[in-house]
Amino acid sequence: MLKQHLQQKLLQKLSPQQIQFIKLLQVPTVALDTRIKEELEENPALEDPSLMIAEEPKSEYDDLNDAPEDFEGGSKEESVDEFNVDDYLQDDSVNDYSTSYNNNDDDEEKKETPIAIESTFFESLQEQLDLVPLSDQDFIIGKQIIGSLDDDGYLRRPITSMIDDLAFSQNVMVEEEDVFEMLKVIQAFDPPGIAARDLQECLTLQLRRKDPNNPIILKAIEIVENYLDEFTKKHYDKLEKSLGLSSEDLKEIIAEILRLNPKPGDSNQVTTKQLQVIPDFHVSNNDGVLILTLNSKNAPELRVSRSYIDMFDHYDKAAQKDKKMKEAVQFVKQKLDSAKWFIDAIKQRQQTLLKTMNAIMQYQYEYLLTGDERKMRPMILKDIADKIDMDISTVSRVANSKYVQTEFGTFLLKSFFSEAIQTESGEEVSNKEVKKILEDCIGNEDKRKPLADEKLTEILKDRGYNIARRTVAKYREQMNIPVARLRKEL
Structure with a gap:
């Protein structure tokens, strides 16, 4: 049986403006410029004065309201027709400021950044293969081997799979012995250790290139x-006993092995790409006073386009409004509102960032003055959220993706947060202090004779930090420090 009844519900929903602010808040400075450019391209009612080369021409409707009464009666409708509404309804991504961009002469010299041209790892191997006198079949096998190498220079593809590839893709029938013979040829190429099938073979190939x-x-x-x-597990005592070596001899041998390249394919390439970090904040020390x-x-200096404001006022005051005119008013109003919301969200983002970072700076004042991790509180x-009267999620969005530049380096805000550890005296200290001591x-x-975790636990207890061994092991792993056995050196 169906029944009707009233029910009250209390719901909390985010407005589009709040959602936009949240998304902007978690964007770091390095990505904010891209986000603003996207908004400028999508919304022609939004302008960045720094991008405007020439002054925006004065709108023909600036003095419309000041026109004499006889003008209003005769030509107001004509002025409405002068606007091509279709231009604004067809494409809402046109930037009214883009027309002032192309003012450069065609004869002006265009300077381009030179690009260094280097041979890639695979091109270098192919060039070496071209210099070896080979039969057509061996040359095809060699190209197949080079094409099967990974970026680090290893051949991890099974020989049988390469034989199948040659048969199906190039109609070349070969035996395993033919591939192995060409593999030995490729392994003689530079850099040493290339085309090895595992680490052991890679190191052996490099050592056999040295003085026999x-x-x-x-x-x-x-x-x-x-x-x-x-060797990898650093059981040096077993190696000395098995090979009849002294500690000094073993030390020289280990040093020779450590000089080898475990990834020969990366030798001609940049292996580490540094991520560019643009700090969101700067903290400077001015005679003992921190300045944020x-x-x-x-x-950014964003503003609402004056021409769009005038356009909206004109459309809104028009005497006759047909369907196309109403669509134009709605379109212009939508773009104006979107521009205002975006500018307000940017300003709110600035205020929230400063408010949050200022609270963090005051909380960690001693650490930011000295740079001594032992003084980090x-x-x-929740501590910062309570201090600035904001939600924890807001603080988290700021801390997870923002960087601050200090006199001691550039740090992620998240690194300033740490758990508390109670000492024997009852004082609460940061676990960063314990990690620094470790x-x-x-x-x-x-x-x-490196210190084992049990010995490190005893040292901390002697200094007043009552911490379990498993906690010491956890902190050591967080700092990417291996166990004592793997830290052993001769």
Whole structure:
């Protein structure tokens, strides 16, 4: 049986303006400029004065309201017809400021940034293959091997799979012996260790390129071929006993192995690409007083287009409004509102960033003055949220993607947050302080007898930090420090 009844519900929904602010808040400075450019392209009612080369021409409707009464009666409708409404309804992505951009002469010299041209890793191998006198079949096999290499220079594709590829794709029938023979040819190319099928073969190929009469090289080859597992796990005592070596001899052999390149394919390439970090804040020390400034890129000079405001006023005051005129009014109003909301969201973002960072700076004042991690106070998101009277999620959005530049380096705001640890005296300290002590202890340890986690736990307890061994192990792993056995050196 169907029944009707009234029910009250209390719902909390985010407005489009709030959603836009949240998205802008979590955008870092390095991506904010791109986001603003996207908005400028999408909304012609939004302008950036810094991009305007010439002054915007005065609208013919600026003095419309000041026109004499006899003018209003005779030509107001004519002025309405002068607007081509279709131009604004067809494409809402046209920028009214873009027409002032192309003022450069065609004869002006166009300067381009020179680009360095270098041979790639695979091109270098192909050039070496071209210089070797080979039969047509061997040349095809060689090209197949080079094309099957990974970026680090290893051949991880099975030989049988390459034989199938040659048969199906190039109609070349070969045997395993033919591929192995060409593999030996490729492995003789530069850089040494290329086309190896595993790390052991890669290191062996490099060592066999060195002086064969050197006893250190011969012992290094023996260790790599027969004792690689013991070497990687740093069981040096087993190596000394098995090979009858002294500590000094083993030290020289290990140094020789460590000089080898485990990824020969990366030797001609940039292996580490540094991520460009643009700080959102700057904290400077002015005679013991910290001064906080916001990166100027976070405060763009945006404004609403005056021509669009005049256009809306004109359409809105028009005496006759047909369907097309109403659509024009609605379109212009939508773009004006969107521009105002975006500008307000940018300003609110600036205020929130400054408010949050200022609270963090005041909380970690001693640390930001000295740069000593031992003076960092324990701080969680709730501490800052309560201080600035904002939600924890807002603080989290600011802390997760923003950087601050100090006199001691550039840091992610998230790194200033840490858990509290209670000492024997009852004082709460940051776990960053404990990690700093662990780092100092491990850095000053005797590498021949590195400190185990149990010993590190005892050292911390002697200093008043009552921490379990598993907690010490957790902090050590967070700092990417290996266990004592793997830190051992001869």
